[in-house]
Amino acid sequence: xxxxxxxxxxxxxxxxxxxxxWYFAAALTFLFISMLGGMLMALQLVRHNPFAGxxxxxxxxxxxxxxxxxxxxxxxxxxxxxxxxxxxxLTLRPVLDRRLSVLIFIAWQAVVLATAGGLAFGQAQxxxxxxxxxxxxxxxxxxxxxxxxxxxxxxxxxxxxxYVTLWYFLAAFIxxxxxxxxxxxxxxxxxxGTSAGxxxxxxxxxxxxxxxxxxxxxxxxxFVPILLKKPIWSHGLSxxxxxxxAFFYPLQGIHHFLYTPIPMFLQYGAVIxxxxxxxxxxxxxxxxxxxxxxSGSAVKHNLPxxxxxxxxxxxxxxxxxCALQVTMTFQALIHFTDWVVGHAHLVMFxxxxxxxxxxxxxxxxxxxxxxxxSRKLCEWHFWLSAVGIFVMAGDLIxxxxxxxxxxxxxxxxxxxxxxxFPFWFVRVFAGLAMFGGLLVFLYNIWMTWRGEExxxxxxxxxxxxxx
Ligand code: HEM
Numbered sequence: 001x002x003x004x005x006x007x008x009x010x011x012x013x014x015x016x017x018x019x020x021x022w023y024f025a026a027a028l029t030f031l032f033i034s035m036l037g038g039m040l041m042a043l044q045l046v047r048h049n050p051f052a053g054x055x056x057x058x059x060x061x062x063x064x065x066x067x068x069x070x071x072x073x074x075x076x077x078x079x080x081x082x083x084x085x086x087x088x089x090l091t092l093r094p095v096l097d098r099r100l101s102v103l104i105f106i107a108w109q110a111v112v113l114a115t116a117g118g119l120a121f122g123q124a125q126x127x128x129x130x131x132x133x134x135x136x137x138x139x140x141x142x143x144x145x146x147x148x149x150x151x152x153x154x155x156x157x158x159x160x161x162x163y164v165t166l167w168y169f170l171a172a173f174i175x176x177x178x179x180x181x182x183x184x185x186x187x188x189x190x191x192x193g194t195s196a197g198x199x200x201x202x203x204x205x206x207x208x209x210x211x212x213x214x215x216x217x218x219x220x221x222x223f224v225p226i227l228l229k230k231p232i233w234s235h236g237l238s239x240x241x242x243x244x245x246a247f248f249y250p251l252q253g254i255h256h257f258l259y260t261p262i263p264m265f266l267q268y269g270a271v272i273x274x275x276x277x278x279x280x281x282x283x284x285x286x287x288x289x290x291x292x293x294x295s296g297s298a299v300k301h302n303l304p305x306x307x308x309x310x311x312x313x314x315x316x317x318x319x320x321x322c323a324l325q326v327t328m329t330f331q332a333l334i335h336f337t338d339w340v341v342g343h344a345h346l347v348m349f350x351x352x353x354x355x356x357x358x359x360x361x362x363x364x365x366x367x368x369x370x371x372x373x374s375r376k377l378c379e380w381h382f383w384l385s386a387v388g389i390f391v392m393a394g395d396l397i398x399x400x401x402x403x404x405x406x407x408x409x410x411x412x413x414x415x416x417x418x419x420x421f422p423f424w425f426v427r428v429f430a431g432l433a434m435f436g437g438l439l440v441f442l443y444n445i446w447m448t449w450r451g452e453e454x455x456x457x458x459x460x461x462x463x464x465x466x467x
Pocket of ligand 1: 427
């Protein structure tokens with residue numbers, strides 16, 4: 001990224017800081033609700049359901065609220081907040097229309113709340129990750145279109161080559177719109193049976209790969225060089241990562257349904273493209289470790305960098321895990337076990353939530369205009385979250401193996417439940433640590449907001465368009 005100070009617009013004209021704050025507040029509120037739902041489920045699985053017998057608090061419904069609130073409430077709101085900061089500063093142009101941004105903000109919260117309400121009152125669709133009640137789907141689809149238009153307008157006005165972050169963002173806007181349409185309308189109205197299963201598998205995986213992943217990596221390519229004050233190690237490698245993702249990711253979805261009646265050539269194709277994407281992912285991780293090479297001490301004193309690189313280590317681990325679990329041999333053991341739940345938490349919290357929370361740790365003082373109330377509480381937030389997710393993922397992955405061995409030995413179902421109990425207990429405590437971390441973060445934000453010390457956003461950090 002080069003710096004062109006003569007043509008640099010003022011930060012205040014580019015970024016609507018209040019809106020970024022609102023998005024982050026909404027994201028953290030839904031993370032709070034989601035974690036409550038997770039705790040409820042976790043307690044239910046150790047036979048301590050505090051709301052036994054109350055229909056709207058039944059674990060099946062809260063499980064869906066847990067996952068939907070995380071995906072559409074926390075991750076989507078967190079990403080939208082980050083995009084409202086990063087896109088105008090990278091393109092040096094504001095979004096298409098600030099009023100549209102506010103409208104989208106309000107509409108999106110209504111969609112997520114209506115989804116949670118609909119799920120609590122039993123209106124879920126029988127589609128994994130597409131449980132959103134049918135009447136909400138068209139509204140969410142229009143919302144995604146408006147988001148794409150609002151952000152693509154400033155990007156489309158740029159001339160010259162685009163910085164890799166904008167490649168990822170552009171792709172994410174288009175892919176998310178298409179992925180949502182594929183998952184929420186095609187199996188619902190156009191195809192049935194195993195074909196619907198195949199489309200559902202594509203949808204589940206593309207939500208992670210074509211919505212969350214490009215936004216996450218795009219943000220890393222933006223924030224890491226700014227915080228380390230040096231360019232990304234290899235621009236060429238970043239393009240390998242982008243095009244590798246674009247080519248291999250959409251082919252993998254059926255790996256969620258191995259050993260099902262879906263034709264075997266599709267299942268084998270998904271296995272091969274999954275292994276191919278692991279290689280691509282490795283190039284991205286190498287690029288970021290190449291970037292921090294020589295500045296490793298930043299992980300100690302620069303908290304956002306620590307969040308980011310911890311997320312990257314978890315990313316590498318989760319991809320390595322994926323390369324194992326996608327093989328037919330491994331699937332025969334771990335399919336339907338807690339191994340998969342461990343994997344899901346590692347990627348969703350250990351990677352993408354870590355990145356969003358790291359960005360929030362960096363941006364909140366700039367948004368509120370005050371330095372953190374307590375650096376120590378920031379440390380507590382990090383350690384409770386990092387250790388919590390490490391223990392939760394490790395525990396569930398191990399528990400999954402024991403469940404798989406129990407089933408493979410043809411033991412009665414009860415035996416596999418008994419063997420799972422110690423792991424489910426540990427999950428409760430790991431969840432409490434993560435939840436505790438969130439509470440500490442919320443308290444720190446509140447105290448920072450109430451503080452007096454002023455901190456101005458350094459307009460000099462507005463980078464010129466990348467070329
Ligand atoms: C307080 C912390 C948390 C606890 C106690 C918790 C607990 C749970 C439980 C009990 C389930 C259901 C597992 C089952 O059906 O057997 C679940 C599913 C899930 N959770 Fe969490 N969770 C927590 C935080 C999170 C966070 C922060 C995220 C994402 C950022 C997340 C993402 C998921 C996902 C993606 C699933 C679905 C897994 C699958 O279908 O394989 N969880 N969680």
